[in-house]
Amino acid sequence: MRIRRVLTPVAAIAAAILVASTAAASSSTVGAGHFRPPADSLRALAAPIGLRIGTAVTPFELDNPAYTKITGDQFSSVTPGNEMKWQVVEPTQGTYDWSGGDRLVTFARQHDQLVRGHTLVWHNQLPNWLTTGVSNGTISNAQLRDLLHKHVTDEVTHFKGQIWQWDVANEFFTDSNPSMINPNDFWVSHLGAGILADVFRWAHQADPRALLFYNDYNIAGEDGSNAKSDAVLAWVKQQQAAGVPIDGIGDQGHLDTQFGFPTKMTSDLQRFADLGLKVAVTEADVRTFVNNPTEQVPTDHLALFAQPYEYAGMLQACLNVRQCISFTAWGFGDANSWIPGFFTGEGYATIYDVNLNPKPIYADLQADLILAARGAPHRPLR
């Protein structure tokens, strides 16, 4: 189903500005340090305010020229979807495979993009040799701690100087009210909650210039109660008081139209920022129920409006907070999104449709970025 869009006043202003500014740079060129994105691209429109617009990328997608072109043209930051996770970088104990991450880092350099590293310690996507060794007792807790130390040090060292922000720790808090560091988490149950501070310290030692983030979902009011955000806020204050090198908080931003927009998002991001932290939206997508995973046509026609409303709302929350330094989409094409595989019956979660045509949200993001960068014209009284 396609819907025709009426040109809103905002879109009309955007169009006028774009017509004036695209003439000089309508095509992109790759060259060391000289990549010129189209002037109406998301990355170019966000550049005047210093905001990076990112996307998750899995390197096989870089084999597809249409995909590669959008990745380079539209985004000024990239995150590997899987290729820096422990399962991928050390599938066999002692044998590293950095090829996927290296490929993305090279692509980013060629396209003047910054890289978000994702992720150093998480309960998911761990190598089998590690989880099996822990469960059958051949890896003791002391050995597990040493293995984690080595993993963090080796990975951060390998990519030293190439990573702008590291998602150091991912998804450690419970979804309960009140929320807390999950005592049943793989790492916490074996090594205690204090392991998080150690991992931040190890990462900082290996690359003192990388920005170190704690990353999680539902920490900007998406849970309704704000319990998870409150818990992370209390925890990060303790870490700061203890001198743990933590620079930022990432809200993943995986929304679903059936739950409505989290209205506390701006104030939640702002209160992290008020602690002197950077903030970021790290994995934006907005899913909804669809006809099938191939076409991904929303089954409720109102979802065609709810999806861009909620997606743009996340960008607006980031725009509202000066310390929000990046807004990253968790992939940009519905055909490659993780959503249909993980949320049965859902899809339509990204910026481009299954044929890589921009959806209504694309124009909304452009318009919001233009307003953020240039402001609306001031009105005369008469």
Ligand code: XIL
């Ligand atoms: C997802 C990837 O997109 C999938 O390809 C993979 O099969 C599972 O992980 N939160 C995160 C991301 O922090 O690492 C997850 O990425 C999505 C949820």
